[in-house]
Amino acid sequence: EDKVVQSPLSLVVHEGDTVTLNCSYEVTNFRSLLWYKQEKKAPTFLFMLTSSGIEKKSGRLSSILDKKELSSILNITATQTGDSAIYLCAVEYGNKLVFGAGTILRVKS
């Protein structure tokens, strides 16, 4: 069965810490992997990854895809309380976009 698995399920850190969130997938006809941040209702787009080994970066956030390991990581450096959110990984394959359950990140001041 095709699936997308994220870990950890939840994480509590202090401001200034660095965090690494994981996403692994088992799908056929992989097209791309996307990361979203969800603070209230609508997830907002962070990154789209299609090629292995190419890091995407936006400020303190960065992400990379490993197609051999069927996984991706999302790094957040120097975390701030505003980074507290659910981080969702999604994989486009075939004609579907399927999300993992998400990682709940809480950054304490």
Next chain:
Amino acid sequence: GAGVSQSPSNKVTEKGKDVELRCDPISGHTALYWYRQSLGQGLEFLIYFQGNSAPDKSGLPSDRFSAERTGGSVSTLTIQRTQQEDSAVYLCASSLFPGPMNTEAFFGQGTRLTVV
């Protein structure tokens, strides 16, 4: 419109009643997705439309759930005989996928459904 629009934003209904949730995708987006999210949980895939057809309905949890899309644009998700476990936020997303290049999905603000 400029973004994906969902209505209503909040809906409280009595157990056993039917509800209709509406999604108006970004103009020109051929792909439309419905997801459900329970409190503090990840997104649960419900159904996917490409144009007016639904090639993947595998996520609909029961036959009380149905969805349609007309004119390749607006979609409605109908839940019949609502149950308390239907309480959740229902999110709609649209994208150009499958288009000439991989594209992200854009989400609406969701409808928070509470069944009492």
